Amino acid sequence: MEKTLKKVDIIFEIDDKQSPLSILEKTIKRSPDEIILDLIDSGLKGRGGAGFPTGLKWKFARNEDSETKYIICNADEGEPGTFKDREIIDRVPDKILTGMAICGYVVGAKEGFIYLRGEYNFLLKNLQKRVDDYNLGMKKLNFDFTIAIKSGSGAYVCGEESALFESMEGKRGEPRNKPPYPTVAGYNSKPTVINNVETLVYTSMICRMGPEQFKALGTSDSRGSKVFSVSGDTPISGIYELELGMPLNDFVNEFGDGDTKAVQVGGASGHCVPRKKFNDTIIGFEGIPTGGSMMIFNSSRSMYNVLHDYLEFFTEESCGQCTPCRVGCQQLLKGIEAVKRGERPPAYLDDLKKLTGTMKIAAKCGLGQSVGNPFNSIIDNFREEIIY
Amino acid sequence: MSTTEALVKELVEKNGKTRNSLMPVLQGIVQNERYLSEEALLSVARELDLSAADVYGTASFYTFLDTVPRGKNIIRVCKTITCHMKGKDEIVNSLCNALKIKVGETTHDNKFTLLTANCLGWCHKGPVMLINDEVYPDLTPQKALEIIEEYAKVAQ
Amino acid sequence: MSKYLVNLKINNMPISVEEGTTILEAAKMLNFKIPTLCNHPDLTVAGNCRVCVVEVKGARLLAASCATPVSEGMEVFTNSEKVRISRKHIVELLLSEHNADCTKCFKNGHCELQDLSSEYRIGDHVFLDMVKEESKIQDISSPSIIKDDSKCIRCQRCVRTCTELQGVSALAVVKKGDHQKISTFLNKPLHEVVCTNCGQCINRCPTGALTERNYIEEVWNAIYDPSKFVVVQTAPATRVALGEDLGIPVGQRVTGKMVAALKKLGINKVLDTDFTADLTIMEEGTELLTRLKRALVDKDETVVLPMMTSCSPGWIKFQEHMYPELLDNLSTCKSPQQMFGAVAKTYYADKINIKAQDMIVVSIMPCVAKKFECERPEMRDSGYQDVDYVLTTRELAMMIKQAGIDFDKLNDEHYDSILGESSGAAVIFGATGGVMEAALRTAYEIVTGREVPFTNLNIKPVRGMEGIKEASIKIKNVKPEWSFLEGVELNVAIAHGLANARQLMEKVKSGEAAYHFIEIMGCPGGCLGGGGQPIPTSPEIRKKRAEAIYSEDADMPIRKSHENPEVVEIYKDFLTEPLGHKSHDLLHTHYKPRKRY
Numbered sequence A: 001m002e003k004t005l006k007k008v009d010i011i012f013e014i015d016d017k018q019s020p021l022s023i024l025e026k027t028i029k030r031s032p033d034e035i036i037l038d039l040i041d042s043g044l045k046g047r048g049g050a051g052f053p054t055g056l057k058w059k060f061a062r063n064e065d066s067e068t069k070y071i072i073c074n075a076d077e078g079e080p081g082t083f084k085d086r087e088i089i090d091r092v093p094d095k096i097l098t099g100m101a102i103c104g105y106v107v108g109a110k111e112g113f114i115y116l117r118g119e120y121n122f123l124l125k126n127l128q129k130r131v132d133d134y135n136l137g138m139k140k141l142n143f144d145f146t147i148a149i150k151s152g153s154g155a156y157v158c159g160e161e162s163a164l165f166e167s168m169e170g171k172r173g174e175p176r177n178k179p180p181y182p183t184v185a186g187y188n189s190k191p192t193v194i195n196n197v198e199t200l201v202y203t204s205m206i207c208r209m210g211p212e213q214f215k216a217l218g219t220s221d222s223r224g225s226k227v228f229s230v231s232g233d234t235p236i237s238g239i240y241e242l243e244l245g246m247p248l249n250d251f252v253n254e255f256g257d258g259d260t261k262a263v264q265v266g267g268a269s270g271h272c273v274p275r276k277k278f279n280d281t282i283i284g285f286e287g288i289p290t291g292g293s294m295m296i297f298n299s300s301r302s303m304y305n306v307l308h309d310y311l312e313f314f315t316e317e318s319c320g321q322c323t324p325c326r327v328g329c330q331q332l333l334k335g336i337e338a339v340k341r342g343e344r345p346p347a348y349l350d351d352l353k354k355l356t357g358t359m360k361i362a363a364k365c366g367l368g369q370s371v372g373n374p375f376n377s378i379i380d381n382f383r384e385e386i387i388y
Numbered sequence B: 001m002s003t004t005e006a007l008v009k010e011l012v013e014k015n016g017k018t019r020n021s022l023m024p025v026l027q028g029i030v031q032n033e034r035y036l037s038e039e040a041l042l043s044v045a046r047e048l049d050l051s052a053a054d055v056y057g058t059a060s061f062y063t064f065l066d067t068v069p070r071g072k073n074i075i076r077v078c079k080t081i082t083c084h085m086k087g088k089d090e091i092v093n094s095l096c097n098a099l100k101i102k103v104g105e106t107t108h109d110n111k112f113t114l115l116t117a118n119c120l121g122w123c124h125k126g127p128v129m130l131i132n133d134e135v136y137p138d139l140t141p142q143k144a145l146e147i148i149e150e151y152a153k154v155a156q
Numbered sequence C: 001m002s003k004y005l006v007n008l009k010i011n012n013m014p015i016s017v018e019e020g021t022t023i024l025e026a027a028k029m030l031n032f033k034i035p036t037l038c039n040h041p042d043l044t045v046a047g048n049c050r051v052c053v054v055e056v057k058g059a060r061l062l063a064a065s066c067a068t069p070v071s072e073g074m075e076v077f078t079n080s081e082k083v084r085i086s087r088k089h090i091v092e093l094l095l096s097e098h099n100a101d102c103t104k105c106f107k108n109g110h111c112e113l114q115d116l117s118s119e120y121r122i123g124d125h126v127f128l129d130m131v132k133e134e135s136k137i138q139d140i141s142s143p144s145i146i147k148d149d150s151k152c153i154r155c156q157r158c159v160r161t162c163t164e165l166q167g168v169s170a171l172a173v174v175k176k177g178d179h180q181k182i183s184t185f186l187n188k189p190l191h192e193v194v195c196t197n198c199g200q201c202i203n204r205c206p207t208g209a210l211t212e213r214n215y216i217e218e219v220w221n222a223i224y225d226p227s228k229f230v231v232v233q234t235a236p237a238t239r240v241a242l243g244e245d246l247g248i249p250v251g252q253r254v255t256g257k258m259v260a261a262l263k264k265l266g267i268n269k270v271l272d273t274d275f276t277a278d279l280t281i282m283e284e285g286t287e288l289l290t291r292l293k294r295a296l297v298d299k300d301e302t303v304v305l306p307m308m309t310s311c312s313p314g315w316i317k318f319q320e321h322m323y324p325e326l327l328d329n330l331s332t333c334k335s336p337q338q339m340f341g342a343v344a345k346t347y348y349a350d351k352i353n354i355k356a357q358d359m360i361v362v363s364i365m366p367c368v369a370k371k372f373e374c375e376r377p378e379m380r381d382s383g384y385q386d387v388d389y390v391l392t393t394r395e396l397a398m399m400i401k402q403a404g405i406d407f408d409k410l411n412d413e414h415y416d417s418i419l420g421e422s423s424g425a426a427v428i429f430g431a432t433g434g435v436m437e438a439a440l441r442t443a444y445e446i447v448t449g450r451e452v453p454f455t456n457l458n459i460k461p462v463r464g465m466e467g468i469k470e471a472s473i474k475i476k477n478v479k480p481e482w483s484f485l486e487g488v489e490l491n492v493a494i495a496h497g498l499a500n501a502r503q504l505m506e507k508v509k510s511g512e513a514a515y516h517f518i519e520i521m522g523c524p525g526g527c528l529g530g531g532g533q534p535i536p537t538s539p540e541i542r543k544k545r546a547e548a549i550y551s552e553d554a555d556m557p558i559r560k561s562h563e564n565p566e567v568v569e570i571y572k573d574f575l576t577e578p579l580g581h582k583s584h585d586l587l588h589t590h591y592k593p594r595k596r597y
């Protein structure tokens, strides 16, 4: 099923006839199990990066036996090159709140929280107002669910779900051991559904339009569409909702500046794809999955600088608790510097690549596990740029 | 009771006397006082019945919860890749020259602290900076200087 | 509720274990050793060092075996290629941010990181040196503890110890990323923060990042100095643990060998803190009875009850920081170590005709807080610093090794006299509940003229490793002069480990429980689990040491403090009576409130 680039308008579409609150009103007339079936049927996978099937996640949480459960909207958006959640929060906040409320209905939670990164504090005032209005709306529907906002304070790793819970509990944002998973023990050790901003909007849209229309988009592995954050060397940087499953080549043709040398798919923790692989690379879970960040580099850019920037980012933003990540990131960063300066031979890069192998399987959380993605894909494709 | 203690008491009252309130309380202090002084950290520890080291350990994890004195206005210029590509160095240099400080420092009149930050989520409009909670995308050195001039005026 | 059994295979060997067991525990049952660093039997699971990773068939990631529960059908490999490579990388990474100058390191030969790197033959590993210069500046502000960040592997065992076991949280993890480290409030030196000097963090630090401030050279110098007369006192708990550092199995008593070794080292007189433990019972027991009398007979409202023991300097500093409002509850008695120092440089010096200024009193202690205690300005009642140097059990073991003494082959020797005689009641000071038991043995007999009504004098309800213990003893048929105690139910409580102490103090403050007497020991298990005892420590090890202590007590000819003939003698010759004028001058002290925040 070869897809081509297609722009879609689901997330930001404003439907004058049907407010998000009325979607909630309509949806809670159905049974939770029906809603879960629809979500599973839609094939929706999480848009926060890990790509876990959303319907299943809700089902697990629903199956937990607990008085208290929580719904959390992950709005910590810290992945370099990603800015779509900010735009969604700014433009269609009620759709997010609807997704949260439906989720609360489905799993049996009475409280929801939006964890908004500190860098987005300027959104707070307006968002708080929308949340207040929405809470009022739910009250009028006699629907027992309340949403509140929690703020982050500048720590990328707090986007990792268990670190986010720690942070909400007033602690250092250090990721926890898994299992237990959030649906069993999340915030305050209670069953918790945590979803990305965009995922929640899609759930409310699927509830509005049914799974079929969503399923019709994308491929069998990657259903539907997704919002992309396009930046770098492009004349038309910005936010675009695109059908999943397109070849990267299409994307570059649409967004590149004619001189594209590489695209970093999935942000700093994603993969760098060089020009010669544009044709064979599918954007989706079967190819390279992405939380939506697409950074385009043209031939004037030094890939050494790109990698150096990423590694600096991870070195600073690692929570620091586990050995492979805390020390590994420093070794990678200082390692490429040493090779660049000629203090280590080029073959040292291969030692470092092996090290990323360990980081990938032995680090405690997704941060340390994914540092090898940019490292290996840049070293493999632009080795000379790193050495000379 | 000092103003800091009063502030902490008020914030704890508002958010609840539990550990889960630690972040909003610390954020509230930073909002008002720009950084967490020793006095502020100690009174948070006292009010929430936590150890002082624990409060400091938690605060120091978060980039925005500063524990060293900061100026009235905190400038954070994004230093991550796209902003880097789009000229954040020039922005930082022109701010350094205009304010006569280096990154990480505070002006003598205590009006500005200049910092860098990781990706601020405006990569399509880089370079970008935050001043306190306000965001300024699509910067040029010229624009950046004009913006801080506005702040300098207000601060007077 | 019975637990489900889970079936799994480890290195192809089948095993069934209870649900909730970790892979690490299951592997241990099959005798597969998996290396660990951040894991510790006394602490919650952290899962941050990652050296314990294992491969689980079908899983994308390796699993941290200490933090991963078993699941049905799991197939685990503890030494696959992936596991070995990862583990080796992890040790190499740790070493790359480690100031590995083992030959200069106090932990040389006793270091978990060193063991691991020698096991994996990590010679000249390839990674770059990441040791930060500023991390090499040691914190030597505390008289008890040295903190060297350049040797820290961030396992957070110390932080968990200080928080979970001690309820102090003087240490915390600060900052993140490459700046993450273990530190104090605003990175202040240890002596400026709420650290109690208990040393429990030292006992659980796998490396040389936290060690006791050692005084080995100072003591050797004193021994070699002909103008000095060196007197040693040994604390109760040292005799059931010293052997562990000298190749003797856990739980074996080495009292006689310890004395013999000390004599071989060239110590002039080897005496016993147990003597002053008995003396403590006389003073503290009398203090308790006096307080009770003032409260019950004189209806004196200024009397503060419950009275709390004061033998544990870590506990004392804890109380000064955390509950300054309860300082008057503390017994005014000095700890046995300090009573010893004060008596040694006065009464004893006179007896043996040595000038106090020529005498060096060295303590062998299971404790590092005692190093701090002996430097307190209040502890100079002899006119000199009463105790000159405090060595931990571990430091003594090092000296014995340095002297080339074959410890195991030594014949038992006796303590010198005087100040060397003791009772079983003094020995049990080393275990949680021991001071209480000793006090009850004496006080009950003083009041009733009869022995405590427990088989073989073993007051079982106050023994054991429960965090907080409570007991009541009904006092009946008292002697006429104690008639006010007739029928009184004496309520006592015991806590060990400062986190438990904190809980108990909260109860006292809330008035929820009306106790008369409370025993607190700063360290888990009491002094036998002290911060200066051989490393490693675990609930099992402490249990064995406790058993050794109680069997030492059972074997003693004298079991009650008031029957120690040297104690009787010192009152006759010197002190006149408990709480008398001399006692007041030499054996009692006062406390000072310190900042909690």
Ligand SMILES: Cc1cc2nc3c(=O)[nH]c(=O)nc-3n(C[C@H](O)[C@H](O)[C@H](O)COP(=O)(O)O)c2cc1C
Pocket (backbone or CB within 6 Å): A045, A046, A047, A048, A049, A050, A051, A052, A054, A074, A075, A076, A077, A078, A079, A156, A157, A158, A159, A160, A161, A162, A194, A195, A196, A197, A199, A200, A365, A366, A367
């Ligand atoms: C280091 C790190 C940072 C993350 N940051 C975010 C984030 O900012 N937003 C987000 O939605 N998910 C983030 N995630 C993924 C979350 O852990 C989690 O998988 C996600 O919120 C689940 O939502 P979804 O199923 O809707 O994708 C991050 C993961 C890691 C390891």
Ligand code: SF4
Pocket (backbone or CB within 6 Å): A157, A174, A175, A317, A318, A319, A320, A321, A322, A323, A325, A326, A363, A364, A365, A366, A367, A368, A369
């Ligand atoms: S991988 Fe990195 S961010 Fe994740 S737990 Fe380990 S140190 Fe922390």
Ligand code: SF4
Pocket (backbone or CB within 6 Å): C098, C099, C100, C101, C102, C103, C105, C106, C107, C108, C109, C111, C112, C113, C114, C151, C207, C208, C209
């Ligand atoms: S801590 Fe261990 S590995 Fe490090 S220098 Fe000391 S003995 Fe060597």
Ligand code: SF4
Pocket (backbone or CB within 6 Å): C145, C161, C162, C166, C168, C169, C170, C171, C194, C195, C196, C197, C198, C199, C200, C201, C202
């Ligand atoms: S000595 Fe005791 S109180 Fe001090 S840091 Fe160590 S564990 Fe905490």
Ligand code: SF4
Pocket (backbone or CB within 6 Å): C151, C152, C153, C154, C155, C156, C157, C158, C159, C182, C201, C204, C205, C206, C207, C209, C210
């Ligand atoms: S000081 Fe010791 S116990 Fe604490 S983190 Fe460092 S190595 Fe671990």
Ligand code: FES
Pocket (backbone or CB within 6 Å): A080, A081, A082, B078, B079, B080, B081, B082, B083, B084, B118, B119, B120, B121, B122, B123, B126, B128
């Ligand atoms: S890189 Fe600067 S805002 Fe994202």
Ligand code: FES
Pocket (backbone or CB within 6 Å): C035, C036, C037, C038, C039, C046, C047, C048, C049, C050, C051, C052, C053, C064, C065, C066, C067
């Ligand atoms: S021992 Fe398991 S992660 Fe450290």
